[in-house]
Amino acid sequence: MKVNLENLEMKPHPKFKGVRIGFIVTKERHPELSITVLEIQPGVEVPIHDHEREVDSILVLSGTGKAFIGDSWHEIGPKDVLVMAPGLKHGVRNDGIEPLICYIVHAPALW
Secondary structure, eight states, X not given: OOXXXXXXXXXEXXXXXXXXXXXXXXTTTOTTOEXXXXXXXXXXXXXXXXXXXXXXXXXXXXXXXXXXETTEEEEEOTTOEEEEOTTOOEEEEOOSSSOEEXXXXXXXXXX
16 A cells, blocks of 8 residues: 555544644554544644554644643644553644644554
């Protein structure tokens, strides 16, 4: 399988206004992982949450913002990698001036 991110269809996120999501791999294809791309508009936050079963891995492709991991906020930008174990509280907000674009892997699959 090969996917060029420039050709990835981005759709409105089903839960978060100001966030678009592109599906690369879903649980229908691989139940052990899902891969998505999120595009978070400036001023938008994906609220603090956790996952009961999934490890959540995020690679920042472009843009800047802050990530909540565990109990504090951290500056994030291109090439930063975040890894959250099941049960760890986390969230992401775009406080920059351009979209924050993140490549996300959940294992086992979330989507």
